[in-house]
Amino acid sequence: MATMSDQTSPEPLTGIFTPEQRRALFRNTNVDGNQKPIDIFTYGGGAVGALYSWIISLGSRPVNFTMACRSNYSMVQSSGFTIDSTLFGPGQFRPQKVIRDVFEVACPNDPTKSIVEYDLVFVCTKASGKVDIPAHIVTPGKTAIILFQNGINIEAPYKEAFPLNPVISAVLYISCSQPVPGKIVHVGDIDIVKLGLYPDLPAREPTHPSLQLISDLLQGGGCNAAAIPHIQSYRWLKTVYNGCWNVLCAVSGLDTHAFLASSPRAREAARALSQELIAVAKRALGILGADGQLASEGEGEGKVAKEALMLWSSEAATAGWNIALAERLVPITPSMLEDARKGMEMEVEAFCGEVVRTGERLGVELPVLKALYPILQAMNYRFKQARV
Structure with a gap:
């Protein structure tokens, strides 16, 4: 999914810290050697899904990625992603598991459940106005659903389908594309991500644990991410x-x-x-x-x-x-x-x-x-x- 028109933040184009400085600052203040790996399902192997999964992998928190790909499946399965970023530098990213069919992670004896209870599901496909992810990858009461998508009124169908799970809306200010399968190009000096729970919570409410987790993971990878109460x-x-x-x-x-x-x-x-x-x-x-x-x-x-x-x-x-x-x-x-x-x-x-x-x-x-x-x-x- 190309997002070449997302440089719309009212904030300065560059933050106070570079990605390297943010990673170091976060590493020095938030590292816990006993933390278990975070299991993340990235639904959509386009530019956005690949770039932000890679950024998170740069952090100090251990993560395991399962990524569902379509047209670029063969390339990603064999070689992963090659990333060229003017802000984060060049890099390689290989998800721990790459699948073409989402039922590859379904339990053999109970296809309504996944073999992994994912902590986070990233929805990185084009917004369709309906729920695009299969129900079995969402564990009721546990999995947080993060919508890395464009458009308005996109959250309600997910909240209706998964009422026991937190739905988090992500607004991205980024310019990236996948010109050929497996090649991600990120241009510009913008790396702002705004995150908020759906529906909006009053500002006085404490940050939801899942919202804090995704914010921490992105910040830990060097991204200028912030959890806010008024995401809409x-x-x-x-x-x-x-x-x-x-x-x-x-x-x-x-x-x-x-x-x-x-x-x-x-x-x-x-x-x-x-x-x-x-x-x-x-x-x-x-x-x-x-x-x-x-x-x-x-x-x-x-x-x-x-x-x-x-x-x-x-x-x-x-x-x-x-x-x-x-x-x-x-x-x-x-x-x-x-x-x-x-x-x-x-x-x-x-x-x-x-x-x-x-x-x-x-x-x-x-x-x-x-x-x-x-x-x-x-x-x-x-x-x-x-x-x-």
């Missing part, structure tokens, strides 16, 4: 960027810089689409009420957490910032454009469809997005028909 604010902020540039670039067939240079009206289109996305985000988060009034700070009905209000009152939550960021970064080929160029079905529902449905439910007008949505659906229809 960041998920929507990222959706503003992705919903704008994935959509416009996929429809036009141009990268971010080429699109902006294509016409005097290109910036106007990007601004209009960004404003629509911001409007539905603020309504969905409760930042603005149906009457257009700003919510008050606090917890409870009609109130919004201070951190969420600050984030959505900042420059990062403006159409101008969305366009300026695209101009400031190197030319980006968003994941939907990458898929379109390969004739593959795009994440239309994650980046566009679910936003349209949310806007309709909340009474937010989205004329630009609604006009582009059926065009993207038609493109997906064409790609699908070409494979028949």
Whole structure:
């Protein structure tokens, strides 16, 4: 799964510490020689799944990875991944177990259970709007499910399917791809991961143990990860960027810089689409009420957490910032454009469809997005028909 358009964090592009410094700091303060290995199932052997599994393996905590791969199975099974990262350096990663069929880890006598009781399951496939993982790899009451996926409203199906298990939403700010099977390329100096439990917990609540565990594992590998109480604010902020540039670039067939240079009206289109996305985000988060009034700070009905209000009152939550960021970064080929160029079905529902449905439910007008949505659906229809 390529994620070439995820550099949307409102924070500085580089953190206080380098990955090496974070690893050393974490190692010196969090090492326990008696810790047992953490069993992790990575569902999806794309760029995101491979990169973050590798980063975790760089830490001091022992981990055992099972990874489910599809088109790259033969390469990963035989040679693992070769990783080229401008931030973390070059590396090799070989999961302890690579499988093609998820039932390879099912108990022979009881296929509803796994031969391993996994501590964590990473969902690293494209968001489909439904539960993609098989039930047998999730041990009720134990396994935490971490969604390394794009889009909004992706968590509810998992919580409904696995009510006894924590569901953790991960918002990634990264630029990585897998140009050929087994080769992961990570460019740029961004390595921010925001993590939060679904549904959001009040800020005063203690961090959930599973949320703390995945945060510790990522930090231990040198990643700039943080557990936060208001994850949906960041998920929507990222959706503003992705919903704008994935959509416009996929429809036009141009990268971010080429699109902006294509016409005097290109910036106007990007601004209009960004404003629509911001409007539905603020309504969905409760930042603005149906009457257009700003919510008050606090917890409870009609109130919004201070951190969420600050984030959505900042420059990062403006159409101008969305366009300026695209101009400031190197030319980006968003994941939907990458898929379109390969004739593959795009994440239309994650980046566009679910936003349209949310806007309709909340009474937010989205004329630009609604006009582009059926065009993207038609493109997906064409790609699908070409494979028949």
